[in-house]
Amino acid sequence: MHIRNSLWLAAAVVLQAADFYVAPAGSDSNPGTLQKPFATIERARNAVRDAKRRQPNRNYVVMLRGGVYRISETVVFTLQDSAARGHTITYAAYPGEKPVLSSAAAISEWRREGHLWVADLPTSLKVFRTLYDSTGRLPRARSAPFSPTRDYRTAEGLDRYTLNFPPGKLKNWPNLEDVEIMIRPNYGWILNLLPLESVDEQAGIARTKIPASYPMIRIRWGLRDVNAKGTVWVENTLDALDEPGEWVLDTRRRKLFLWPRGGKPEGIEAPQLTELIRVEGEIDYEGPADRPVRGLVFRGLAFTRCDRWPWEKDRVGSTLQHDWDMFDRPTAMLRLRGAEEVAIEHCRFFDSGGGAIRMDLHGQRNRVSDSAIEHIGGTGILLAGYGPGTKDVNKHNEILRNHIHHAGEILWHSPAISIWQSGENRVAYNLIHHLNYTGITVSGRIAWTKDGRGDGWRTIRWHEVEAAGGQAVAFAPGKRPEWKLREPFLHGRNNVVERNEIHDVMLKLWDGNAIYVSGTGGGNKIRENFIHDCMSENMCEAIRCDDDQHETVIERNIILRSGGMGTGVAIKGTNHVINNFIIDPEGVFQPRGLISLEGAPVDGSIIQRNVMLVSKPGLRPFFLKNLIGPPDPRYSDVQADFNLFWHASDPAWADAHLSAARAEGREKSSLVADPLFVNPETGDCRFKPGSPAPKLGIQPVDLRKVGLKFAARF
DSSP states (O other): OOHHHHHHHHHHHHTSOOSEEEOTTOOTTSOOOSSSOBSOHHHHHHHHHHHHHHOOSSOEEEEEOSEEEEOSSOEEEOGGGOOOTTOOEEEEEOTTOOEEEEOEEEOOOEEEETTEEEEEOOTTOOOOSOEEETTEEEOBOBOOOBOOSOOTTSOTTOOTTEEEOOTTSOOOOTTGGGOEEEEOOSSTTOOEEEEEEEEETTTTEEEESSOOSSOBSOOOSSSTTHHHHOSEEEESOGGGOOSTTOEEEETTTTEEEEOOSSSSOOSOEEEOOSOSEEEEOBOOSSSSOOBOEEOEEEESOEEEOOOOOOOOGGGTTOBSGGGSSBTTOOOEEEEEEEEESOEEESOEEEEESSEEEEEEEEEESOEEESOEEEEESSOSEEEEOOOSSSOOOEESOEEESOEEESOOSSSTTOOSEEEESOBSOEEESOEEEOOSSOSEEEEOOOOOOSSSOSTTGGGOOHHHHHHHOGGGGOOOTTOOOOHHHHGGGOOOOSOEEESOEEESOOSSOSSEEEEEEESSOSOOEEESOEEEEEOOTTEEEEEEEOTTOOSOEEESOEEEEEOTTOEEEEESSSOEEESOEEESOOOSSSOOEEEEEOSSOOTTOEEESOEEEEOSSSOEEEEEOOTTSSSOOOGGGSEEESOEEEETTOTTTTHHHHHHHHHTTOOSSOEESOOOEEEGGGTEEEEOTTOSTGGGTOOOOOGGGSSOOSOOOO
């Protein structure tokens, strides 16, 4: 059954009486009725299993009464929990009530020591990396920032375990095994949290237990004054516990130190899990096919207070692009791993240390809709299929009408929505804002190597790639084959990212975008999105096709007040930029062009029917430069025409560009004229009477059809 039909059925059955009920004050010895509900989701799950044996071909509904459900072991749904074909099994909130699933355990026995309070850890708690009170997540004690003493000019031979630090910044603390450094290593697009192994205070050298993403040196390029401001912090030391709300965990002494926000600790809780619910099919990792769980619906549930999954030494090379997330790991509160036709709707994910939702490996026709994701430490929603090969089984999913904000609060690089090796998905009508890095990513960037270096190299399914034969594997060691030869193994193709509203992203990290596509398959469409008020100097471009990306269509997007380079759209390959509206950008860092061609070749790219409206000096219509070295892209290699240029205070702004382009046979029909938008300051790009845009074939975009249209239940 198609997921849309499943959702319709789910919505209908929720209005009926449930088969079983669960309540925090219930008992698993009860029959699970409204009057005598179960206490746990596991007991209800098992009751449904029993009922299915008697009546398999029908829908089932479990209703959860309001209140907090304390979960100390991940609730797992397996093949025996699948719905029959054409049916659903729904776990839903009781009408008008709010069930909350939490992994947090209370810490209640406190004693005062000066301005701090100390508690002995309950036996149920071991290591945890986040802590909560009644208002939300509490900040772990963090030092003032500093920068490494070495940079790229002095880093030869330096491994990824070594940090050279200024005098006095690191010590051999008594709880060294609990201390982590938070670092932006070498590049501006990543943040690492790494446990310390040793500190040589006299030599100014520290070693970490796991490697950083890059050498732990000063950031090489891109960020103004970033090294002077500091790129390293130390977390979880008593020396750094200097503000209300902060805390330190000492696992050796099994003590928790807290400076409470109020006069004394109240409602302090620590997480026990990183996953609350996992839907787990039968995964045959090396084989060609899996057996997915089908037909589950989660509706109206809230998920909160889970922990951050730590980085793992033996997972190096099993990560997604630039270590933005881990491959096939339990990093989210609700995880689908081998699932089809699962619906997550009207749910809320909040106040947690890791991600909200992830769909790993086999995931098809699943849907996340009308949900809220807020104040989490990691990625909002992640779709991550198998690595490059012929097993293409993560696709046809939908992410619709969700409100995602303040994600990546701990791991700053975490996007709101991330699609990796997953194709033919639809991401639409979402509202995304207040992120430290990129809004939406579609990626497949992989280091095509067997030598243990680079992003995601362990995920490549070499037995499948090599079995495909032919030219696909005919490349020199250390050099990846051409994109066309790899594209059949890059499954992030034919995704549609449309009608999303994105604002206030790129607040802390650098070299990112509102929407980012890189190193993945062809046929992706980025259309009719409204990107506005991303004026951070950290912003590079609003929409970017980065390295190794081709055959992407970027069309009918409205880009209003974008900062960074002042670039609306950037491409580094053969991609198409059509009918976009780039309005009033500002190059607050390094001004480039409203449309940037940043790699070569760009042969066959279509750049047509775009409107560029500016009011400030410093930006060019186009920027043409290969950012990784010659040769530079040539405008004569693109099909450019029917574009409309207007600078409110400089009518000659586009003359130089048009003169050079027309000498090469390009931009012959393009115009310099006021597009006469209805209200460009609000992004209303409909045209007033007399606009020259329709004569060029430029179509307006109706903002009333863009963004979050239906409020989430919470």
